Amino acid sequence: MLHHLSLGVGDIAKAAAFYDAALRPLGYVRVWEDIRPGEEDQAVGYGLPGGGDKLALKHRPNRTGAPGPGFHVAFAALSRDAVTDFHRAALSHGGQDNGAPGLRSHYGPNYFAAFVIDPDGHNIEAVFNPKP
DSSP: OOSOEEEEESOHHHHHHHHHHHHGGGTOEEEEEEOOTTOSSOEEEEESTTSOOSEEEEEOTTOOOSOOTTOOEEEEOSSHHHHHHHHHHHHHTTOEEEEEEEEOTTTOTTOEEEEEEOTTSOEEEEEEOOOO
């Protein structure tokens, strides 16, 4: 359904470093960038190698914060290890723990996820949910 999602960030370089590290274990990479220090409308896009962006970070230094409760972005992972590696990388690059890697049986019997608050306050998740 979605073509891509954009998130506003206060510091594009800091946000890009965070997402470079956090998304790498999930197989997502920076597929384009428009970083011009000191200029307006900078952005970075992430997706699968060789593909288009599914997530764009837009530099918005005057933003008033992340969306409120109920909003989060969930990234698909290929394994439980990838979810754990996402969580570890995110925390080591400025993220805050919002739910350690583990089964979330209230979402389904195989739903394995981790939650992190990124440096700009966005609630992000990595999830591995194989069908039985």
